[in-house]
Amino acid sequence: MRNLFNRQNLVALLGIVLLYAVIQGLIVFDIMPPFYKLTLILICIYIILSTSLNLINGITGQFSIGHAGFMAVGAYISAIVTAIHHGPLLLGLLAGAIAAALAGLVVGLPTLRLNGDYLAIATLGFGEIVRIVFLNTEYVGGAAGFTLSSKITWTWAFVLMVLSVILMKNFVSSTHGRACISIRENEIAAESMGVNTTKYKVIAFTMGAFFAGLAGGIYANYMYIIQPMTFSFLKSFDILVMVVLGGLGSMTGGIVGAIVMTLASALLASVPEWRLVITAVLLIAMMLFRPTGILGTKEFSLSFLGKKGDKNATSKN
């Protein structure tokens, strides 16, 4: 347990708690305008989405663009549980995430044999199929969508986001995560080093889908209304842009990408006709000057804080 409570983790924990407390304080004392609160919760949702897509696209190197499909599964299933069956919120969110993970497993098993463009097309197709299915299901309101009460607070969104990121980061920095990275780096070598590549692709895909479903559930239970159009191809594309902007293969990059893109679209909300133009120009500039994304495959870390402690640990050995 000594390892879990090193200085680095404690500082990170302190930062997270502080960030939460400050914003919660601003909300409780009504200082924070509602629009800011909306943006903050959206940032939490998009952080989960972009880091989970990063798990598939950046870490494992499989090109998936059907993330909105998993998000939709999570959103609808959790909405059915909480709004139609009046189940508790946590149960709804979990049900949505698990349903999305199952969808990921079912889609992943056959399609992960495909590489590159073919996988992209297959996942794109999956996303559209999900959308069309919900569009034509009267039980969930069809094209009009259906309304539910908003139960997600800043606390829910923030805590779930932090938990998701920690779980995904733990995965990536374990031997299982390294197995996924080795697939991205060189699939043939990975396999000949004893990595069951199919298994790890499916694990990454299923995990990515799980967290996308969770994010979908948070979205649905915050937004009052969900409609099939929300989960179109464009949504998948938005998430992909965040991942690429932040840096494919960097978990912290995914977070940065999500924050930057959500803030950009919030700041440009007053000039809607220019919003897409400006983001497009930004992205083109990005690709010209820093094609690996803001962080590349690097991780932002607090390891400089722990260095002294680490040295002591090794000298004890």
Next chain:
Amino acid sequence: MPLLKIDNLSKSFGGLKAVSNLNIEINEGELIGLIGPNGAGKTTVFNLLTGVYDKTEGKITFQDKEVSGLKPYQVTHRGMARTFQNIRLFSDLSVIENVKIAYHQRSSYSLASALLRLPKYYLGEEEMQHKAMNLLKIFNLDDKAEETAKNLPYGEQRRLEIARALGTEPKLLLLDEPAAGMNPQETHDLMNLIRWIREEFKLTILLIEHDMSLVMGVCERIYVLDYGMIIAQGAPDEIKSNPKVIEAYLGEEVV
């Protein structure tokens, strides 16, 4: 009982017979060379052994168990590891991560322990770090553990690839042209290294090589492959004077 036994192994790509009726037996602890002119089918044999290709006919028995038809990772799990002719490192990862990935299949903690950071995770990671560092020390790469693999000089990349293969803790090590692109001094060092790791890790080694000084210097027995068939086998001295081998390499002797 031999460690590796190849019976009548054949592989066709469409109409082309890349390997035909191959018979090889390797006993435990031997250091065997597989040589032959370009395009003779040597790498195809490696790919068949490690499950990259599926055989057309024949049988491969490793440690008394059939391994043909297994996937590459399963073959590695059984105790066969290889290096590649064109280096295939995880080039954007650090040197030590390359080796750690090889230890993955023997990792001692589950996905759940990793996600929840249970004590098993820390123990497992510590053990892996320790083992990987030890291996790097043996290969004189420990001071470059944090370096990105692609930034290593060529010779060190080759060494790292061998180290990584040893990370899978194999019984049989397959080296595909380990001396390719090395200068004579590096080749000489490599020769000593190969001999040494065989003793140290109690390995059996099968190597493909073009560099005759290396093959003749370290191998106890040599198989010569030409057009997918074994044309000669025996001790290095016999091979050197075998007319068929000379013909395959140099054409017919001019009197």
